[in-house]
Amino acid sequence: MPDRFDLVIFDNDGVLVDSEWHANGILADLLCEAGLPSTRESCIAEYMGSSMKRVREVAEARLGRALPADIEDRYHERLFEAFRTRLTAVPGVAGVLAAIAMPTCVASSGTHERIRLALTTTGLLAHFDGRIFSAQDVARGKPEPDLFLHAAASLGIRPERCAVIEDSPLGVEAANRAGMTAFGFARTTPVARLREARGGIFSSMDALPGLLTGERRI
Numbered sequence: 001m002p003d004r005f006d007l008v009i010f011d012n013d014g015v016l017v018d019s020e021w022h023a024n025g026i027l028a029d030l031l032c033e034a035g036l037p038s039t040r041e042s043c044i045a046e047y048m049g050s051s052m053k054r055v056r057e058v059a060e061a062r063l064g065r066a067l068p069a070d071i072e073d074r075y076h077e078r079l080f081e082a083f084r085t086r087l088t089a090v091p092g093v094a095g096v097l098a099a100i101a102m103p104t105c106v107a108s109s110g111t112h113e114r115i116r117l118a119l120t121t122t123g124l125l126a127h128f129d130g131r132i133f134s135a136q137d138v139a140r141g142k143p144e145p146d147l148f149l150h151a152a153a154s155l156g157i158r159p160e161r162c163a164v165i166e167d168s169p170l171g172v173e174a175a176n177r178a179g180m181t182a183f184g185f186a187r188t189t190p191v192a193r194l195r196e197a198r199g200g201i202f203s204s205m206d207a208l209p210g211l212l213t214g215e216r217r218i
Contacts, residue, residue, distance in 0.1 A: 003215055004084055005102055005181070006181040009151055010128075011049070012108035014167040015185050017118045018090050020044060022082040027055065028069055032076075036063045048189070049168025051109040051141035080117055089122040090187070092205035097127045099209045105131035107151040107164075109141050109171075131155065142170040147179035152178075172197045184212060202205060 010107045013019040024043040031038040035164040036059055040154035047055050052072050060067055068074075072104050097104065105128060108115050117134075119125040133151040152162050164175035167185040173184035174195055184194030194201050 005163040005212060007065075007152060007155060007163070008100060008102050008104045009148060009162055009175075010104060010163045010173040011061070011108050011164075011168070011171050012106050012110060012118060012165045014090070014188065015049070015120050015165050016045060016090060016093055016106065016124055018088050019083070019118060020085065020167075020188060023079055024048065025031060025077045025083065030075055031059055031067075034059075034063065034067050034071065049109060049142050049166070049170035051135040053124050053135075056143055061118065071170070076111070076114065078087070079130075082181065083114075083121050085160060085196050087121045089124055090205060092125065096205045096208050097124070100212065102163075103131075103155070103157075103210065105133060105151055105155060107133040107147050108190065109135045109147075111136055142168075143173035145174050148178040148180055149172055154182075160171060166197070167194075169193050183208070 010016055013023060025040045027043045027047065028038040028040045041113065046058065051100050052075065056067055106115060112132065115132055115134060119128060133147060137145055138146035138150050140146045148164060151157060159179040160179040163181045164180050165185060166172050166175060166182055167189050172182045172184055173196065176196060181199040182197040183199040184197030186194055186201050186203045191201050202208060203212060
């Protein structure tokens, strides 16, 4: 079934670039500084796949007061420094991108600046330049379907012809609500948290091309 999909939509953090460890460690430190006890692991469980807007909403509800007004700026300052010096691509993803014949794009909860820096640092930007979509582009981020629907509409592809590669439950939910086929990348996320990914769940990027064409099932 080589024509199973007309577009493959990739999440960025944790799917293309190995950023979740850096991002959630920095977030945990900032939330602790603001008075909300947090660990890297708790941030991964609660916020992975979220925009900073959602992080603020959830954290403030738990804290019972507003987070510092500059927390987003401090988060990105620390994160971008980590990206410039320590960020790497997810193992095997460059080869997979070269092997996939279908059109691809990125749709991420991160800002455009964050996405472009991550892809540039890891050498992946050329695969997606001109086809990068951010939660900044829509009113509602994941788990709402807006971002994925915006990406598909911008590229002239019907939602049912889109595959979405996600490593977070929020992203899988957004893809399902968009009427797309979600594939769960369980390299660091427990399989149980991705069980709603209807396309299949995989833990190594090497498995993805076969899953997309239906030649391999997991």
